[in-house]
Amino acid sequence: xxxxxxxxxxxGEAVVKSLIKHGITxxxxxxxxQNDWLxxxxxxxxxxxxxxxxxxxxxxxxMALGYAxxxxxxxxxxxxxxxxxxxxxxxxxxxxxLNAPVLCLTGQIPSHQxxxxxxxxxxxxxxxxxxxxxxxxxxRIHTPAEAPGLIAEAFRMMRSGRPRPVGLEVPMDVLQKRxxxxxxNTTLPVYAPPVDTDQIETAAKWLGxxxxxxxxxxxxxxxxxxxxxxxxxxxxxxxVGYRTGxxxxxxxxxxxxxxxxxxxxxxxxxxxxxxxxxxxIPFKWGTDDNMKIIRVEVDPRAHDRLFKPDLPITxxxxxxxxxxxxxxxxxxxxxxxxxxxxxxxxxxxxxxTAYLEFQNAYLRLIREELGEDGVFIDELTQVGFxxxxxxxxYKPRTFISTGYQGTLGWGFAAGLGVKVAKPHTPVISIxxxxxxxxxxxxxxxxxxxxxxxxxxxxxNNRFGNVQQMQKRLYDGRVIxxxxxxxxxxxxxxxxxxxxxxxxxxxxxxEAMQAGFASDLPMLIxxxxxxxxxxxxxxxxxQVR
Numbered sequence: 001x002x003x004x005x006x007x008x009x010x011x012g013e014a015v016v017k018s019l020i021k022h023g024i025t026x027x028x029x030x031x032x033x034q035n036d037w038l039x040x041x042x043x044x045x046x047x048x049x050x051x052x053x054x055x056x057x058x059x060x061x062x063m064a065l066g067y068a069x070x071x072x073x074x075x076x077x078x079x080x081x082x083x084x085x086x087x088x089x090x091x092x093x094x095x096x097x098l099n100a101p102v103l104c105l106t107g108q109i110p111s112h113q114x115x116x117x118x119x120x121x122x123x124x125x126x127x128x129x130x131x132x133x134x135x136x137x138x139x140r141i142h143t144p145a146e147a148p149g150l151i152a153e154a155f156r157m158m159r160s161g162r163p164r165p166v167g168l169e170v171p172m173d174v175l176q177k178r179x180x181x182x183x184x185n186t187t188l189p190v191y192a193p194p195v196d197t198d199q200i201e202t203a204a205k206w207l208g209x210x211x212x213x214x215x216x217x218x219x220x221x222x223x224x225x226x227x228x229x230x231x232x233x234x235x236x237x238x239x240v241g242y243r244t245g246x247x248x249x250x251x252x253x254x255x256x257x258x259x260x261x262x263x264x265x266x267x268x269x270x271x272x273x274x275x276x277x278x279x280x281i282p283f284k285w286g287t288d289d290n291m292k293i294i295r296v297e298v299d300p301r302a303h304d305r306l307f308k309p310d311l312p313i314t315x316x317x318x319x320x321x322x323x324x325x326x327x328x329x330x331x332x333x334x335x336x337x338x339x340x341x342x343x344x345x346x347x348x349x350x351x352x353t354a355y356l357e358f359q360n361a362y363l364r365l366i367r368e369e370l371g372e373d374g375v376f377i378d379e380l381t382q383v384g385f386x387x388x389x390x391x392x393x394y395k396p397r398t399f400i401s402t403g404y405q406g407t408l409g410w411g412f413a414a415g416l417g418v419k420v421a422k423p424h425t426p427v428i429s430i431x432x433x434x435x436x437x438x439x440x441x442x443x444x445x446x447x448x449x450x451x452x453x454x455x456x457x458x459x460n461n462r463f464g465n466v467q468q469m470q471k472r473l474y475d476g477r478v479i480x481x482x483x484x485x486x487x488x489x490x491x492x493x494x495x496x497x498x499x500x501x502x503x504x505x506x507x508x509x510e511a512m513q514a515g516f517a518s519d520l521p522m523l524i525x526x527x528x529x530x531x532x533x534x535x536x537x538x539x540x541x542q543v544r
Contacts, residue, residue, distance in 0.1 A: 006182050011175040012037035014147035015105070016045050017183050019076060021148070022155050026050045026067065026420060027105075028060040029078035034107030034122060037175035038078065052420065052449050055441040057084045059413045061091030062439065064102050066417025069400045070375060072223065074101040074158060075417070081107045081169065082122030085131070090407060092134045095165040097405040098244065099219055101158045102165040104131065108140065111171040131167040138167035144179040148186035160191035162299040193298060195315045200323045203273070203294045203311055207324075208331025210271035213237040214262065219244035219403070220276015220298065220317050222396045227321035228275065229253070234328055236338045237273075238265060238345075243378070243388055243401040245277055251392030254339045254346075258389050260537040261349040267543045274309070276317050280404075283307050286544035296320050349390075358531045359386035362456070365505055366428055367392060369512045374426035375400060375418050379411035381432040381458055382465065385534045409438025412455055416446055416521075419453040426454070426516050433459040433485050443495040446521035454515035454522045456508070460529060461485055468533055492523040499523040 009017070015038060019027070027049055031039045042051050054060040057079040064077035079088050085106045095102040108127065109120045117123070124130075131138040137157040141147050150168060158166045207213050213235045221228060221241075225248050232239045232255045239249040242259035249256045257265070259281060266285050274295045283306060287293070295309035296317050303312040313320055353360065362383055366376060372394060378384045378401040393399040400418060402410055415429030436457050446453060467481035492499035498515060502508040502524050515522025 006180050008178055009144055009181045010037055010041065010178050011141070011144035011147060011170060012039075012041035013044070014144045014181045014183070015141070015151065015170060015175070016041040016049065018148045018151040018186065020045065020048050021183060021187065022074070022151065024049060024074065024076050026052065027076050027078060028052050028054060028063045028067070028417065030054060030057055030060055030080065030084065032080035032084060032107065034080050034109065034172040035078060035175065037172070038107070038170070052445065054413075054445045056439065057087035058091055059416075059439050059442040059445060061088035061095075061102075061104070062410050062413035063417035063420065063442075065091055065095045065098070065100055065410075066377070066400060066414035067421040068095070068100045068102050069098060069414070070397055070418040070421045072101070072397065074103060074155060076103045076105055078105045079107070080122055081109060081127055082124045084122065085127060086124070089130075089134060091410065092165055092167075094402055094405045094407045094410060096134060096136070098403050099163050100165060101163045103154055103158065104135065104165060104167040106131070106167065106169045107175075108169040108171040110173045111142070114171065128169055131169065134165070135167045136162075136164035138169070141168060141170045141174055143174060144177055145181050148181060148183050152186045152188045156188040156190060161193065162302075192319060193300070193315045195319050195323060196313065197323070199311060199313050200320065200327055203313065204324055204327035205331045206271050206292055206294065206311070207231075207235055207273060208328050208333075210235070212265070212268045213271045213273065214265055214269045215239045215273045215275065216277050216279055216282060217241045217245035217248040217275050218277025220296075221245060221248045222276070224275065224317045224321040225249065225396045227325050231321065231325050231328065234325070234332055236335045238262065238338070238342060241393070242281065243399075244403050246399045247393035247396045250394050252394065254342045256392075257342070257345060258349065260389050260540060261345050263540045263543065265345065275321070278302065278306055280306055284542065285540065286542040288544045291544065353386075353390050355532050356386050356390065356534065358528065359383045360390055361505060362508070362526070363387055363391045365509055365512075366456070369509060369516075370426050370428060374398065374428065375422060377411045377415040377418060377427070377429035378402065379430050379432065379435055380406060380408045380465065381430055381435065382531050382533070383430055383456075383458055384411075385465070387430075389534060389537060409435040412436055412453075413439040413442050415453050415455065416442060416451050419451050420449075423452075428454050428456060428512070430456045430458065432464060433457060433461060433488070434463040434483060436488075440491070443492055443497050443521060443523070447496040450519040451521060452515065452519045454512055455524065457488055457523060457525045458528050459485065459488065459525055460527075472533075488523060488525045492521075497521045497523055499525070501525045501527070503527060
């Protein structure tokens, strides 16, 4: 009888069994000769790991990123080495910027030929070195026996401290070799920095005694929505999220503010609590001796990069916020409700952004049709830019954005990954005609794998944001921004997808509802012309 802890396995089998051991049930990828023995093993375990194969490597990586962002759980994608790895590198860089738990599992040329520069298929210079620059940690698996341990280390590194993507490359000969492999005893504990209780006490005292506290949330706060909500209520402190920080507090709550209207409140804020955010934009509004900044950040190296907070707390928000909520009560007093004050901020902001008529009309429609749990995937479009400052996000992980990377063209493929992660939840991605063509071939993937994503394609036949800047900032020197497009409806239908051209809000609503009821992708093309820009809110002046 075989020992259940040690087995004679190929490298491919060792990798697949190790992924299963770590709870991976879905893999996004493209097969190729360097990965043949990996896919042989995936075939044998297809009842445990679903393989969603895409039409381009960037599609696989973006889908994994969307899956990770929507769930907070690790996601894995696999590509061939060289060109395949490089094709997916923009998604890997975006995952790094978003602190996303993604594993890039790439093939490699035969072990003995690595670094020889003899022209082996898909050979590039120092693939592992490139991957290390795009990830938190990356290694090469040299033998089948190494696979379980290195995969365990990959998951440990991915989830310890600041979550970020990691990488592993496996040479094709290692995937084919057989060896005795220990699968069972290869999981490693995740590290989280210990909480300094003295710092918690100081933070609680500052917040409890503050007259005008304010809370800013980023991607690192997505797991502490209830605690942030309670703290906000106790302190009557507004909560501000932007891009990755939205939804931590329900956008309908009177204490929830978008980023630009918090510019006015910043003038009088005396204690700022930044949870899982670098506070990059508000810090530009100025500080003085009458403001104290408390920053909760799991990465100790991040505290000094932009500014030095008055109280840097290095720990996970999930560990800090429950303690902080508990201790604030010892210093806090009964506070009058700020509901009327905050409603005035919200009303003023609604009036100031009312000129964004086109964008707001569609954002209201999307918000209505997504309901309580629906997920919105942001893109580099005029509607996307407006969404960041006017769209109310109800729950954590339901507004998926590229953050500071601003990766044009990511949204459709990332949205497919979100829908795979949440098949029974309404999911909408938006796109412009320029960005959509970056990954539109994944319509074939969506049809084949029955991924019922609804995509709103706003078509103005141009790279609209760039052309808008060319006209406004460069005396109308328009160059390289006009586009010739296909008939998007016919194109989508040729893939077997559902598609509609909607020229009214009612037609768009009807198409969205039909899309939610189908397990096929729905593309809704929305013709648009020039619209007003959100740029007036991008750089708000210093107020302290």
